[in-house]
Amino acid sequence: QVQLQESGPGLVKPSQTLSLTCTVSGGSISSGSYYWSWIRQPAGKGLEWIGRIYTSGSTNYNPSLKSRVTISVDTSKNQFSLKLSSVTAADTAVYYCARVGLVWSFDYWGQGTLVTVSS
């Protein structure tokens, strides 16, 4: 059973870079033809897709966030990571990592981690 777990600072100052890591267990991040994705949800609001990465390093990003987002993968650690630069209060949200299944659905999710942007 694949499991995902987000980790990283829960508080980030405005204008700084938000950094999160997702650790995958129960299977190799490199096995199968899967992409790995980040999704966020501000309090009381809907889900927003941030981007995805393949284990080759190929990425796709939400156009609205593309200029500030970098997703990377470390197959030796079975992890993938998110960096979001120049954050503002609008980036305060619960951030989820998820596996993109074989037909472009998100079949496994982490529990989510709250990141607050505040000075």
Next chain:
Amino acid sequence: QSALTQPASVSGSPGQSITISCTGTSSDVGGYNYVSWYQQHPGKAPKLMIYEVSNRPSGVSNRFSGSKSGNTASLTISGLQAEDEADYYCSSYTSSSTHVFGTGTKVTVL
């Protein structure tokens, strides 16, 4: 990319059937059979309920079904139960090789 449009809320009595719509464009919902649906209880991560328009993952009740016509996908919950009360989101793959979520629907069991 714009979020897919869902009704803000849908309600029904126990045992009834309800349907949630998800409207997009020919660049997402209408262009691909890669529509999925997620159930989210308060404080929990979303759970995949339907993938590829109408397929149920193992373990998901057959009371949940999906369909699509043109640019609109739908999720139907039959035999509504108290445990079905949650937020529901649709999602679609897009022509830009990205993903987009719906605005979300709160389902209330009366």
